Amino acid sequence: MNLRIPGPTPVPPEVAQAGAADMINHRGPEFAAMMNRTTAGVKHVYQTQHDVMTLSASGTGAMEAAVVNLVEPDEHVLVISIGEFGDRFINLVKTYGGRCTELKFEQGLAADMNKVEATLKAHPDIKTVLVTHNETSTGVTQPILPALAQYVHSIDGLLIVDAISSLSSVPVKTDEWDLDVVLSGSQKGWMTAPGLAFVSMSDRAWAKADRNKTPRFYFDLRRHQQSAATGQTPWTPAVSVWFQLDRALQIMLAEGIENIFARHRRLGRMTRDGVRAMGLTLLASEGVESDTVTAIRLPEGMDGGKLLNVAMENFHTVFAGGQGSLRGKIIRFGHLGYVNDKDIVAGLDALRGSLAKLGYKG
Numbered sequence: 001m002n003l004r005i006p007g008p009t010p011v012p013p014e015v016a017q018a019g020a021a022d023m024i025n026h027r028g029p030e031f032a033a034m035m036n037r038t039t040a041g042v043k044h045v046y047q048t049q050h051d052v053m054t055l056s057a058s059g060t061g062a063m064e065a066a067v068v069n070l071v072e073p074d075e076h077v078l079v080i081s082i083g084e085f086g087d088r089f090i091n092l093v094k095t096y097g098g099r100c101t102e103l104k105f106e107q108g109l110a111a112d113m114n115k116v117e118a119t120l121k122a123h124p125d126i127k128t129v130l131v132t133h134n135e136t137s138t139g140v141t142q143p144i145l146p147a148l149a150q151y152v153h154s155i156d157g158l159l160i161v162d163a164i165s166s167l168s169s170v171p172v173k174t175d176e177w178d179l180d181v182v183l184s185g186s187q188k189g190w191m192t193a194p195g196l197a198f199v200s201m202s203d204r205a206w207a208k209a210d211r212n213k214t215p216r217f218y219f220d221l222r223r224h225q226q227s228a229a230t231g232q233t234p235w236t237p238a239v240s241v242w243f244q245l246d247r248a249l250q251i252m253l254a255e256g257i258e259n260i261f262a263r264h265r266r267l268g269r270m271t272r273d274g275v276r277a278m279g280l281t282l283l284a285s286e287g288v289e290s291d292t293v294t295a296i297r298l299p300e301g302m303d304g305g306k307l308l309n310v311a312m313e314n315f316h317t318v319f320a321g322g323q324g325s326l327r328g329k330i331i332r333f334g335h336l337g338y339v340n341d342k343d344i345v346a347g348l349d350a351l352r353g354s355l356a357k358l359g360y361k362g
């Protein structure tokens with residue numbers, strides 16, 4: 001099966017095998033050594049000297065960790081949303097009693113920095129900003145992170161970034177861009193099964209987490225930091241997924257992060273060129289297309305659900321459908337993690353063949 005969804009992504013055979021190993025004592029030296037190794041590897045990929053904690057959770061767990069540690073009860077925050085995952089931040093903040101100013105942009109667009117600045121000027125009480133780097137529901141990567149971080153810090157604020165479907169595939173320069181909190185998840189570019197999520201924390205973020213009164217337990221990042229100092233996690237970790245991450249990081253570091261980024265740039269372009277050559281258009285506007293996922297508009301009147309079934313049954317290829325209001329109108333083609341040229345060619349062939357079976361003449 002050619003799994004062309006934007007996560008969970010395929011894992012290399014050695015990584016799958018690593019996950020089948022027998023259990024070890026998660027409070028023993030073997031786990032501590034592995035944790036130290038993976039934390040160093042993850043920090044390298046994050047391009048940061050900040051603390052990065054590994055949580056046993058999916059990406060949404062990392063988002064919840066960011067909110068419960070960094071948004072104070074009744075705090076007024078800004079969420080910049082360009083799609084479904086930006087909206088998830090809004091829901092999370094509201095769930096914990098925060099007040100949200102929601103700055104939303106049309107599907108397919110990136111956020112406009114002028115509008116962000118105007119919104120923050122209109123609400124001088126806002127000191128926390130949450131944003132999605134790579135919006136998996138629309139196939140858009142936001143180019144604004146360095147400028148946004150600079151502006152947010154000029155008003156003495158804190159920036160929380162969901163980089164779940166970008167970090168490890170495309171550059172996210174945590175320290176150079178001065179990002180306070182950055183989230184990612186094992187099942188995306190990390191070539192690992194779902195089950196681990198990452199959270200980096202700047203000194204500013206730790207200071208706020210310390211004074212924040214929001215109740216938290218499983219995701220209390222101070223507990224994670226304390227345990228990490230002894231090579232442990234506060235609660236039982238997802239050991240098998242951790243074995244996989246350890247192996248996947250060896251493969252990633254051997255390839256080198258710059259080579260990984262170049263491969264994603266090349267495969268992203270190849271996917272977009274192939275899709276456009278079929279006469280189809282992309283949801284993402286020009287210049288902000290994601291190199292990890294391509295959202296493709298379907299020909300007028302074509303049922304997206306049917307296309308997904310035809311691709312699976314006839315071409316052993318799994319694409320993702322649209323989410324929310326985009327359901328049935330787009331399909332999403334994932335090209336992140338353990339992926340090479342032949343996977344993209346096979347994915348494009350499957351798409352072309354499925355469209356033809358549904359009567360599309362191009």
Ligand SMILES: Cc1ncc(COP(=O)(O)O)c(C=O)c1O
Pocket residue numbers: 007058059060061085132134135136162163164165185
């Ligand atoms: C940008 C983004 N944010 C958040 C999430 C949520 O992560 P998870 O499904 O692992 O909880 C995803 C996963 O699809 C994502 O792509």
